[in-house]
Amino acid sequence: MRALWLFPLAVLLLTACEREKREFRPPQMSGETDEEITLSSISAGSSPPTQRTSGKGQEYEDNAYHISQGQKLYHWFNCNGCHANGGGDSGPALMDDRWIYGGSIENIVQTIREGRPNGMPSFRGKIPDDQIWEIAAYVRSMGRYTPKTASPGRRDAMSPGPAEQRRPPAEMHQGGMIPPSAQMPQ
Amino acid sequence: MSDLAAGKDELRDTDLSDAELSARLAKTWGTARGIIGALSTVDHKIIGRRYIFTAIFFLFLGGLAAIVMRLQLARPENQLIGPDLYNQIFTMHGTTMMFLFGVPIGEAFAVYLVPLMVGTRNIAFPRLNAYSYYVYLAGGLMVWFAFMLNTGPDAGWFSYVPLSGPENAPGKRVDFWAQMITFTEVSGLAVAVQVIVTVFKQRAPGMTLDRIPLFVWAELINAFIIVFSLPAVVTASAMLMMDRLVGTHFFNPAEGGDALLYQHLFWFFGHPEVYIIFIPATGWVSAIVVTFSRRQAFGYLPLVLSMISVGFLSFGLWVHHMFTTGLPQLGASFFTASSMLIAIPNGIQIFCWIATLWDGRPVFRTPLLFVIGFFFIFVLGGLSGIMLASVPLDTQVHDTYFVVAHFHYVLIGGNVFPLLGAVYYWFPKFTGRMMSERLGKWNFWLAFVGFNLAFFPMHITGLMGMPRRVYTYQPEMGWSTYNLLSTIGALVLFVSFVVFLYNMIASARRGPLAGDNPWDAGTLEWATASPPPPQNFNRIPFVINREPLWAEREKLPVATGLAVEKRELVVTTISEARADLRESSPEPSIWPLLAAIATTIAFVGSIFTPWAVVWGGLLVAFTLVGWFWPKNNKEDEA
Ligand code: HEM
Ligand SMILES: [Cu+2]
Numbered sequence: 001m002r003a004l005w006l007f008p009l010a011v012l013l014l015t016a017c018e019r020e021k022r023e024f025r026p027p028q029m030s031g032e033t034d035e036e037i038t039l040s041s042i043s044a045g046s047s048p049p050t051q052r053t054s055g056k057g058q059e060y061e062d063n064a065y066h067i068s069q070g071q072k073l074y075h076w077f078n079c080n081g082c083h084a085n086g087g088g089d090s091g092p093a094l095m096d097d098r099w100i101y102g103g104s105i106e107n108i109v110q111t112i113r114e115g116r117p118n119g120m121p122s123f124r125g126k127i128p129d130d131q132i133w134e135i136a137a138y139v140r141s142m143g144r145y146t147p148k149t150a151s152p153g154r155r156d157a158m159s160p161g162p163a164e165q166r167r168p169p170a171e172m173h174q175g176g177m178i179p180p181s182a183q184m185p186q
Numbered sequence: 187m188s189d190l191a192a193g194k195d196e197l198r199d200t201d202l203s204d205a206e207l208s209a210r211l212a213k214t215w216g217t218a219r220g221i222i223g224a225l226s227t228v229d230h231k232i233i234g235r236r237y238i239f240t241a242i243f244f245l246f247l248g249g250l251a252a253i254v255m256r257l258q259l260a261r262p263e264n265q266l267i268g269p270d271l272y273n274q275i276f277t278m279h280g281t282t283m284m285f286l287f288g289v290p291i292g293e294a295f296a297v298y299l300v301p302l303m304v305g306t307r308n309i310a311f312p313r314l315n316a317y318s319y320y321v322y323l324a325g326g327l328m329v330w331f332a333f334m335l336n337t338g339p340d341a342g343w344f345s346y347v348p349l350s351g352p353e354n355a356p357g358k359r360v361d362f363w364a365q366m367i368t369f370t371e372v373s374g375l376a377v378a379v380q381v382i383v384t385v386f387k388q389r390a391p392g393m394t395l396d397r398i399p400l401f402v403w404a405e406l407i408n409a410f411i412i413v414f415s416l417p418a419v420v421t422a423s424a425m426l427m428m429d430r431l432v433g434t435h436f437f438n439p440a441e442g443g444d445a446l447l448y449q450h451l452f453w454f455f456g457h458p459e460v461y462i463i464f465i466p467a468t469g470w471v472s473a474i475v476v477t478f479s480r481r482q483a484f485g486y487l488p489l490v491l492s493m494i495s496v497g498f499l500s501f502g503l504w505v506h507h508m509f510t511t512g513l514p515q516l517g518a519s520f521f522t523a524s525s526m527l528i529a530i531p532n533g534i535q536i537f538c539w540i541a542t543l544w545d546g547r548p549v550f551r552t553p554l555l556f557v558i559g560f561f562f563i564f565v566l567g568g569l570s571g572i573m574l575a576s577v578p579l580d581t582q583v584h585d586t587y588f589v590v591a592h593f594h595y596v597l598i599g600g601n602v603f604p605l606l607g608a609v610y611y612w613f614p615k616f617t618g619r620m621m622s623e624r625l626g627k628w629n630f631w632l633a634f635v636g637f638n639l640a641f642f643p644m645h646i647t648g649l650m651g652m653p654r655r656v657y658t659y660q661p662e663m664g665w666s667t668y669n670l671l672s673t674i675g676a677l678v679l680f681v682s683f684v685v686f687l688y689n690m691i692a693s694a695r696r697g698p699l700a701g702d703n704p705w706d707a708g709t710l711e712w713a714t715a716s717p718p719p720p721q722n723f724n725r726i727p728f729v730i731n732r733e734p735l736w737a738e739r740e741k742l743p744v745a746t747g748l749a750v751e752k753r754e755l756v757v758t759t760i761s762e763a764r765a766d767l768r769e770s771s772p773e774p775s776i777w778p779l780l781a782a783i784a785t786t787i788a789f790v791g792s793i794f795t796p797w798a799v800v801w802g803g804l805l806v807a808f809t810l811v812g813w814f815w816p817k818n819n820k821e822d823e824a
Contacts, residue, residue, distance in 0.1 A: 020336045020357045022270040068356035149794060153352025154433040157440045163352070163433045 018062040019150045026130040032113070033129060035106040057105035060137040064150040067164075070138025071152050073131050082119070085160040086142040091119065095142040095167070103145070103172045108136040143170035197750045199725055210750050211721035215307060217774060226774040228312035229720055233319050234298025235616065240319075241291040242609075244326055245602075246683065248282035251275045253680055256640070260673040262661040272657035273340035274359075278333050280343030281363060284459065285370045286326045288597070289412070291605060292466030293377040296405040299612065300381055302711035302718060303399050305390030305727040307755045308771045310383035311376075313778045313813065318376035320782030325369020328790060332362040339363030342655065344456060345426070347437040347448045352430045361430060361793040364423040368789055371420045378409035378416075385409075387757050390710070391745045391765040392729035399709045399732070400476070400483060403490050404469025407497045411458050411465065414501065419455035422448055432796050446511060453504035461500040463597060467604035468493060468535060471557050474604075474611050475539045477707040478554040479546025482733055485538035492531035492538075499528045509580045518577045525575035529568060536561065551705075552626030556607030559634045560599055567595025570645065585655075588648025594641045606633065606686065613693065614700030618716045621697060625689040632682030639675025643668035708733025713742055726756050729763070777813035784809045 036052040043049040060066045074080065082091035092100065101111050112132050115122030123132065141151040141164040154163040199207055217227040227233065254275055258266045267275070301309045309315050332338055339359045341350035350360045385406045389398070398406075425436040426448065435441035437448050476483050483489060505513065505521040540561070548554060570592040574580050583589060606629065613621045647668045652659060659665055703712040713735055714723055725744035731737030745765060748754045753771040758764060788802020 020359065024269050064357035068353070071353070149358060150356075152356060153430050154435070154438070155353045156348050156351060156438050159433065159435070159441060165431075166433060 018059070019064050019147070021063055022065045026128075031129065032124075033109070033133070035109065037102070037104070037106045037110065039102050039107065053106050056133060057109075057136075060133045061105050061140050061146045062150055063137070064152075066134045067137045067141050067146060067150055068152050069131070070134035070136070070141075071155065071164075073127070073135050074138050077123070077127060077135070079135065086139075087160070094139050095170075097143060097170045097173050099172060103140075103143075105133070105136050105140055108139050109133060112136060138164075142167075143172075144168060145170060145172070196752075198746070199748050199750055200746045202750065204724060207750065208719065208721075208724050211724060212719050214751060214753060215720035215722075217720065222776060223774070225779050226316075226776040228308065228316055228772060228774050228778075230297050230301050230309040230312060230315060231718060231720075231722075233312075233315050234294060237290060237294030237297050237319055237322070238616075240323055240326070241287050241294050244282050244286040245291070246687075247330065248279050248287055249680065249683060251279040251282065253676060255279065256673040256676040258657060259659075259669050261670070262659050262663070262666050264658055267657070269657045270340070273655075274333060274336075274338035276655055277339045277342055277345075277363070278329070281329065281339065281366065282326075283597070284343055284463070285366065286322075286329075288463040288601060289370060289374050289459070290322055291601070292405070292408055292462065293374065293381070293412075295466060295470070295608065295612075296381045296409070297377060298616070299711055300384055300402055300405055301388070302615075302714070302722055303402050303709050304385060304388060304393060305710045305713075305723060305729065306384065306388040307722050307726075307753070309380050310388060311380045311772075313772050313775055314376050315380055316775075317778035317782050318373040318380075320779055321369055321376075321785055322373035324782060324786040325366050325373070325789075328369070328786070329362050329366040332359070337362060339366075344452050345423075346452075347426065347429070347445050350426060351437055352433070355430075358793055361427060364427045364430075365789050365793055367419055367423040369786075371416050372785065374412050374416055378412040381405055381409040382413070386760050388755060389758050389763045390727045390729050391756060391758055391763055393758075393763045395761050395763075396486070397729055397732045397763075400472035400486070400489060401469035401709070404465050404472065404493055407493050408462055408465040408469075411462055411497050411500060415455045415458035415462070417455075418451050419459075422451035422455070425451075427792070431792075446508075449508050449511065450504070453507045454501070456507065457504040458500040460593075460596065461496060464600040465493060465496065467560070467601045470604040470608035470611070471539060471560060473707075473709065474553045474557050474607050475542050476733070477611070477705050478551060479543045479548045481542065481546040482708075482736075483538065484541040484545060485534075486732065488534050489538050492534040495531045496528060499524065499531070503528060506575055506580070509577050510584045522575050522577055526572060529572060532568060536565065551610075552621070552623055552630060553607040553611040555627070555630045556603045556610065559630060560603040560607070563595055563599025563603060563634075563637065567592060567597075567599050571596060583648055585653055586648040587644040587652045587654055590654050591641050591644035591648060594644075598637060598641075603633070606630075609686075609690070611705070612711075613690070614704045615711055615716045615718070617694050617697075618700055619693055619697030620700050620704060621689050621693040625685055625692075629682050629685045629689060632678055632685060636675050636678030636680070636682055640672050640679055641675070643671045643675075647672075703735065708736040710734055775813065777809060781806060781809035781813055 033054055033056055035054060036050070038049040038051060082089055083094050086095035087093050088096075092098075099107065101107055101116055109132055111120065112127070112135060113122065113124045115124075127135070137146065138152070140146050144151060144164060144167040146164075148165060148169075151165040151167075152163060153165050197210075199211075202210065215229070217223050217229050217232060224232075254267065255272065258264050258272060297309060297315060301307070329339070337357065337359050339345065339362055341355055341360050341363070345360055345363055348354055350363075385398070385402055425434070428434040429436055429438065435443040437443050437445050439445060472483060472489065503521055503525045505517065506525045509518055509521075539557075570588070574583070574589065574592055610621050610626055613619070647665050650663075650665060650668075652663070652665050659669075700716050702715055704716075705712070710727055710729070711718075713727060725746055726748065727734060728743040728745045730743065734742060745756065748756065748768060753773065754768050755771050756765050757767040757769045759766050784802065784805040788798055788806055791798025791802055
């Protein structure tokens with residue numbers, strides 16, 4: 001009998017902890033996380049490019065609270081002004097499987113922080129580091145690169161489509177198109 | 187004596203001597219030994235004992251959560267637990283107290299005592315009874331396990347949207363809360379149905395409506411309140427689950443849903459809920475008052491009628507929880523009036539009990555002490571309730587500690603004090619041993635002083651503006667002294683519960699033997715041995731008075747003619763309680779446990795995927811087929 005309870009316990013233990021942690025008071029003035037990553041898999045020589053990540057990404061994209069905070073911030077910082085609800089507008093789509101500048105959470109953090117050519121502004125110094133990570137985690141949940149149990153449900157707003165939580169998990173392709181709307185006028 | 191039916195070749199209770207009859211009936215109605223026997227039992231006393239034990243266990247868990255909160259609030263800017271854990275703990279405390287203790291404890295006593303008090307051999311639908319217990323246990327353990335894994339619900343015991351909705355309550359925490367409601371719901375409704383049928387159809391012959399013990403009336407009315415109110419909350423929680431899990435828009439105003447709808451659905455259940463907690467307590471109080479004042483209840487009819495009218499009225503006041511949501515004036519005035527109205531039947535009850543004591547020769551043993559404590563505390567809670575029913579005052583103190591003070595006065599005063607009294611009162615029946623009077627007095631006085639010290643200052647902090655559900659406060663607010671007093675009071679209250687626990691354990695082992703009727707009480711549960719044998723009564727009593735044991739001190743008249751070798755009980759007519767049929771009562775079975783496990787799998791699974799409802803439904807259907815598979819005996823064919 002007692003052993004019976006251990007089974008669900010073990011299962012929950014594996015899934016629950018990371019997903020449910022809440023950090024109501026992140027350090028106010030945290031510095032910038034420094035990730036060493038590349039935008040492409042091409043490198044000089046036979047070995048792939050060296051990358052070093054802090055592991056913060058994993059922590060954020062498995063965590064329901066961070067992702068849902070990211071969802072709010074995504075709208076509060078007007079990301080949807082250019083990317084709409086992920087389907088893209090003047091900026092490229094975020095819910096598809098194409099990533100011009102790389103689709104890992106570290107890549108996305110860099111993209112938000114540094115900005116990119118053809119219209120993506122830099123948010124360095126405008127959004128605190130933790131919140132950039134949260135937004136990036138949310139962006140990753142749009143294509144369901146994040147676990148289903150941690151991805152957000154529908155928002156209390158008009159729904160453009162099924163919530164992140166109900167989308168099938170996506171594959172990732174490097175590269176991708178710059179949308180015509182974002183290209184320089186010819 | 188009356189003979190129920192002339193048998194043909196079956197062994198009847200008329201054929202045997204008392205001792206022989208008792209032994210054979212105990213064999214027929216007994217529970218098999220071993221683990222399988224224990225898990226298949228359908229004996230209402232065994233299941234009732236488990237129910238009571240589990241509910242009190244959850245009372246202690248909820249109490250521990252409360253102590254942690256009080257320690258956190260003892261000093262301003264305390265760092266004992268952070269805001270996140272505090273949110274989970276106050277939600278777990280409220281949820282546990284309301285759903286895992288408050289509702290089940292009343293039903294638990296009904297499961298144990300109602301069949302005894304109406305003079306029958308088992309509760310109606312005994313397998314459903316076993317099932318309901320397992321489901322309840324599973325729901326409670328589920329939510330506490332979730333809490334231990336940092337997935338405890340954190341949106342308060344009523345989990346309002348939008349706070350608890352998909353946008354603002356990420357993760358699975360609130361889903362566990364919503365599903366815990368479903369568990370409680372299933373088990374609560376099952377017991378309510380059993381109680382109603384037991385009281386309506388299985389009363390001993392002669393127990394006409396006006397001879398039903400007040401406790402049984404209370405449980406009957408309570409069962410009806412449960413039947414009509416719980417569906418509202420399960421609707422609310424199911425809609426919440428669907429909003430969260432599959433993206434429906436019940437509570438999303440942007441898509442035509444309505445957030446206030448949730449509050450209406452919840453409180454349409456939530457207000458009757460507080461009476462689900464209180465009405466069984468009126469039953470305990472009535473039983474204790476009558477026994478210890480040595481006379482029949484003063485105003486039996488007004489007492490019953492006031493319980494019934496409380497039952498009805500409780501469905502007409504739910505909006506007083508929503509005065510600050512911007513209601514039309516007329517609506518608010520209506521619910522102010524109806525809220526104040528319910529003070530009338532409650533007042534009638536209090537006066538009837540006092541009159542009973544006044545006119546009787548009260549014996550101040552521990553159970554009666556707790557009842558006196560109940561008068562004092564509950565009336566105070568009622569007074570602050572009348573204050574809260576007026577909109578201008580409520581607008582000021584809504585969501586402050588004034589409300590916390592109010593509802594603890596009515597909940598602890600109206601349920602926990604009578605409960606402690608009831609445990610002292612019926613403990614000899616449950617275990618065959620008396621609880622210690624001396625410890626009982628300590629228990630009472632510590633509880634009474636501790637309670638008032640803990641909760642009275644909350645009225646003041648509330649009026650000073652301290653909001654509820656805050657994990658800390660600043661020293662400049664001037665709330666520190668009152669909060670420290672509250673914490674000290676809570677610790678004293680806690681000590682009283684330690685005394686209570688110790689008294690129960692020690693008395694169960696070494697208490698003086700009780701005998702059948704240690705209090706010289708008048709109702710039927712005292713007509714049999716303590717603890718009662720599996721068959722409850724060797725011969726079904728025949729009731730000619732409201733307090734049968736006081737009317738017939740020498741020997742109770744009985745109805746005879748029931749089979750001995752198989753489980754058989756008497757079915758009587760609803761109002762006159764004339765013996766009507768001999769009806770067989772189900773044998774033990776392991777299927778209720780299996781069905782409960784299947785239900786648990788379906789419910790817990792549906793937190794993670796809606797498909798669990800489909801597959802889990804099939805699994806439950808499979809266990810139900812096993813449960814109801816015809817056994818080819820005579821009864822099934824009839
Ligand atoms: C051991 C004695 C108890 C103590 C010291 C205690 C203390 C508390 C405290 C400190 C809170 C939280 C206030 C806040 O932060 O807003 C609270 C909330 C609550 N308590 Fe108790 N309590 C006790 C027993 C009970 C009992 C027996 C019941 C019901 C039968 C109960 C029902 C509730 C409810 C419904 C809430 C509201 C939870 C919420 O805000 O969601 N409490 N209690
Ligand atoms: Cu109410």
